[in-house]
Amino acid sequence: MGWVALCLALSLGLLTGCGAGGPDTIDAFVQDTTPDGSRGVIAAAQGDDLVLCEGWGLADDVREVEFGCDTVVDVMSMTKQFTAAAVLKLQMFGELDVSDPIGDYLEGVPEDKQSITIQQLLTHTSGLGDQLGDDDDPITRDELVAAAMDSPLQFEPGTYAYSNLGYSLLAAIVEIASGDGYEQFLAEHLFAPSEMASTGYVLPDWTAHDVAVEYDQGSGAQGSPLDHEWADDGPWWNLRGNGGLLSTARDMYRWHLALLGNDILDENAKGQLFEPRVREEPDDTHYGYGWVITEHEDQPLAWHNGGNAHSYGELARTTDGGAFVFWSSTQARSESGEWDFEELGPTLTEGALSRLL
Structure with missing residues (x-):
C-alpha cells in the first residue's frame, strides 16, 4: 500500500x-x-x-x-540524513557550499562530471549509478573516488536516480573538507x-x-x-x-x-x-x-x-x-x-x- x-x-x-x-x-x-x-x-x-x-x-x-x-x-x-547534516554543518563552518562542484574536493574529476555539484549528490541528481559493488567489498576511499570518476554516467546530471554511490562521495567530501575521518x-x-x-x-x-x-x-x-x-x-x-x-x-x-x-x-x-x-x-x-x-x-x-x-x-x-x-x-x-x-x-x-x- x-x-x-x-x-x-x-x-x-x-x-x-x-x-x-x-x-x-x-x-x-x-x-x-x-x-x-x-x-x-x-x-x-x-x-x-x-x-x-x-x-x-x-x-x-x-x-x-x-x-x-x-x-x-x-x-x-x-544513515544518509546524518551525511547530509554533516555537509550542512561544514557549510555552517564556511568549509564548503552545497553549490560547489565536486571537483573542488575530489581529485581526477573528468570532463563529463565537472558540472556535478555537492547538492546534486545530496538530491540523487548527479547522474551517477547506484553503487560500484557489494557493501563488503574491500575498497578504500581513494579507490572508490577513482572508480566513480571512471564510471559512465547513467543519466544526465540533474535527473533524479537514487545513488548510494553519491552519498559515499559525500562522505569522502566530508573527510576532505574537514580534515577528519x-x-x-x-x-x-x-x-x-x-x-x-x-x-x-x-x-x-x-x-x-x-x-x-x-x-x-x-x-x-x-x-x-x-x-x-x-x-x-x-x-x-x-x-x-x-x-x-x-x-x-x-x-x-x-x-x-x-x-x-x-x-x-x-x-x-x-x-x-x-x-x-x-x-x-x-x-x-x-x-x-x-x-x-x-x-x-x-x-x-x-x-x-x-x-x-x-x-x-x-x-x-x-x-x-x-x-x-x-x-x-x-x-x-x-x-x-x-x-x-x-x-x-x-x-x-x-x-x-x-x-x-
Missing part, C-alpha cells in the same frame, strides 16, 4: 485500530500491528515528549536477549552534542549483548553488524556514508530532539535539509537532503527507510518536530510469507503518526 492510499485508508478508518487516538493508544497499536514471531524496536515522540520506546521479541535468540529501547541496530539507508566528524559535531553515545560505526563502546543479531526469513541467525568484515575504522567505502551506521531507538529520539533546536543545525540549515527539491517518480514525494519529503494529514513530513538482506526499518518526523517515529526489525520477513515489514512498514509508521497528531 502506497503513502497516498494508506493515508486515505487511515482517514476512513479502514485499517484495524485506525482513527483518532492519543499517545496512550500507541502501545496497543504497536502490539496489534507487529506480527507474532517478529522482532524489533520502536520509539515515538510527541514534540519533545518520548511517549513510547520499547522492543518486541528477541534481539538475540541464543543469549535470550530481549529487544529494548537501547538495543543497537543497523539504521541502514537512514567521516565517523570522527559525525561523532564530534553531531552525535556528542546530541548525547548520542550509542551511534556510530566503531567508536561507541558496545558489547555483543548490546547489538541485535539479524535473522533470515527462516529465523536463522546471520550475525550482528559487528560481525561484518569491515576495515578497522568502519565499513568499506561502498557502504560508508550511505548506510551501515548503528544506533538505538533512544539515540534516534535524541537526534529528533537535536533537530528541534538550533545548536547542531541552525534554522537555515534545517530549512535546506527538509526542503522538497526533486520529485521521485512515479510517487508524489520529493527528495530533500537525505530525507524523503511528503505529507501526512496535511503536514509536511520527512521520512526515510532502510533495508538490507535481513533487516528493515523506517524513520519519520513532521518537519516542525511535532511527531516522530522510528522503528526497525532485524527480521524483515517470515518464512511462511505471512508477514513482510517492507509491506507492513507504512501501516506501522503512519498508524503511529496518526496517534501523535
Whole structure:
C-alpha cells in the first residue's frame, strides 16, 4: 500500500485500530500491528515528549536477549540524513557550499562530471549509478573516488536516480573538507552534542549483548553488524556514508530532539535539509537532503527507510518536530510469507503518526 492510499485508508478508518487516538493508544497499536514471531524496536515522540520506546521479541535468540529501547541496530539507508547534516554543518563552518562542484574536493574529476555539484549528490541528481559493488567489498576511499570518476554516467546530471554511490562521495567530501575521518566528524559535531553515545560505526563502546543479531526469513541467525568484515575504522567505502551506521531507538529520539533546536543545525540549515527539491517518480514525494519529503494529514513530513538482506526499518518526523517515529526489525520477513515489514512498514509508521497528531 502506497503513502497516498494508506493515508486515505487511515482517514476512513479502514485499517484495524485506525482513527483518532492519543499517545496512550500507541502501545496497543504497536502490539496489534507487529506480527507474532517478529522482532524489533520502536520509539515515538510527541514534540519533545518520548511517549513510547520499547522492543518486541528477541534481539538475540541464543543469549535470550530481549529487544529494548537501547538495543543497537543497523539504521541502514537512514544513515544518509546524518551525511547530509554533516555537509550542512561544514557549510555552517564556511568549509564548503552545497553549490560547489565536486571537483573542488575530489581529485581526477573528468570532463563529463565537472558540472556535478555537492547538492546534486545530496538530491540523487548527479547522474551517477547506484553503487560500484557489494557493501563488503574491500575498497578504500581513494579507490572508490577513482572508480566513480571512471564510471559512465547513467543519466544526465540533474535527473533524479537514487545513488548510494553519491552519498559515499559525500562522505569522502566530508573527510576532505574537514580534515577528519567521516565517523570522527559525525561523532564530534553531531552525535556528542546530541548525547548520542550509542551511534556510530566503531567508536561507541558496545558489547555483543548490546547489538541485535539479524535473522533470515527462516529465523536463522546471520550475525550482528559487528560481525561484518569491515576495515578497522568502519565499513568499506561502498557502504560508508550511505548506510551501515548503528544506533538505538533512544539515540534516534535524541537526534529528533537535536533537530528541534538550533545548536547542531541552525534554522537555515534545517530549512535546506527538509526542503522538497526533486520529485521521485512515479510517487508524489520529493527528495530533500537525505530525507524523503511528503505529507501526512496535511503536514509536511520527512521520512526515510532502510533495508538490507535481513533487516528493515523506517524513520519519520513532521518537519516542525511535532511527531516522530522510528522503528526497525532485524527480521524483515517470515518464512511462511505471512508477514513482510517492507509491506507492513507504512501501516506501522503512519498508524503511529496518526496517534501523535
